[in-house]
Amino acid sequence: MxxxxxxKQQILNSAISFFQQRIIANHIKNVQKxxxxxxxxxxxxxxxxxxxxxxxxxxxxxxxKALIYPRVLGTSITTxxxxxxxxxxxxxxxxxxxxxxxxxxxxVDSRTNRHVYCQLKAGPQTINKDDVETICxxxxxxxxxxxxxxxxxxxxxxxxxxxxxxxxRASLSTNYKNIEKEGYTVLIGDxxxxxxxxxxxxxxxxxxxxxxxxxxxxxxxLQQTIRELSNDIREHPDVVPICK
Numbered sequence: 001m002x003x004x005x006x007x008k009q010q011i012l013n014s015a016i017s018f019f020q021q022r023i024i025a026n027h028i029k030n031v032q033k034x035x036x037x038x039x040x041x042x043x044x045x046x047x048x049x050x051x052x053x054x055x056x057x058x059x060x061x062x063x064x065k066a067l068i069y070p071r072v073l074g075t076s077i078t079t080x081x082x083x084x085x086x087x088x089x090x091x092x093x094x095x096x097x098x099x100x101x102x103x104x105x106x107x108v109d110s111r112t113n114r115h116v117y118c119q120l121k122a123g124p125q126t127i128n129k130d131d132v133e134t135i136c137x138x139x140x141x142x143x144x145x146x147x148x149x150x151x152x153x154x155x156x157x158x159x160x161x162x163x164x165x166x167x168x169r170a171s172l173s174t175n176y177k178n179i180e181k182e183g184y185t186v187l188i189g190d191x192x193x194x195x196x197x198x199x200x201x202x203x204x205x206x207x208x209x210x211x212x213x214x215x216x217x218x219x220x221x222l223q224q225t226i227r228e229l230s231n232d233i234r235e236h237p238d239v240v241p242i243c244k
Contacts, residue, residue: 002110002198007095011197014092015206016213022084024214027077028221034068035228037239042067044240063240064229072222082122085165089120096196100145102138109158110198116161117142124167124188127175135162136182157183161195164188 033039047066048058054069055062089104090097096105104120119135121127127135139160146154162179164172167188176186187195190203199205233240 003196008197008199008202010095011092012206012209015088016209018084018088018092019210020214022087023077023081024218026080027072028218030076031068031072031218031221031225034071035225035232037229037232037236040067042240047240059242060230060233061226063233063242064226068222068226068229078123082126085120085122088165093120100142102135102141105163107196109161109195111195112158114155114159116159116195118161118163121162121164122166124164124171124176125173126164127173129175132175132178132182135179136184139184158185160184161192162186163192163196165192 047063050066051058051062054066086104093105096107098104098106098117100106100117102119103117105118107116107118108114109116117139119138139156142160143154143156162176162184164176164187169188169191172186172188176188180186190200193203193206194200196202233242
């Protein structure tokens with residue numbers, strides 16, 4: 001069963017708001033913190049080399065970029081996205097919230113037309129070895145609960161799903177593959193979003209909507225921060241000499 005266009009648009013709109021308020025706003029704050037030299041632990045040899053290596057020149061602006069880019073383009077925003085996953089499921093996918101212990105959402109899988117129980121994960125490398133047993137135990141708990149309730153229409157291999165927000169099958173960690181070996185379904189990236197919505201293009205639409213919802217404003221902040229840090233570098237040549 002495919003999701004209605006109205007419901008898909010609701011998810012897109014909610015995802016844009018989530019990304020702006022939870023991810024972009026926090027990222028912008030971290031970018032703005034980079035406007036002063038005293039926020040960096042500077043090695044002038046390495047900083048000057050990186051400026052020359054990346055931008056073919058050593059001046060206040062390229063030095064500023066060599067300091068700022070690794071910090072604002074690094075792993076912190078990925079970590080932030082992963083940490084916000086639970087809020088994503090409650091704010092963006094609230095219509096599908098599960099009341100079953102250990103599950104995040106429940107929905108009718110567009111591929112099988114079966115009611116499925118889904119635990120959400122951020123990316124293809126985001127669980128450890130211990131999580132495998134925990135997730136499988138949650139799925140076993142569903143089977144036992146439904147058995148007690150007298151339900152005979154339950155197939156763990158199709159009805160218990162780990163849904164991974166982004167990535168592709170080639171990037172799946174061994175831990176996720178071990179869940180599959182236990183007989184459960186792992187859907188990643190477009191597999192998961194197609195399962196949820198019935199639309200094979202929804203994953204790309206979701207990425208585009210979230211990115212276009214705030215990237216321009218973020219870039220303006222980044223450029224302003226580079227200008228401010230460049231000025232600070234000019235005022236403190238003893239910290240980062242502008243060499244040729």
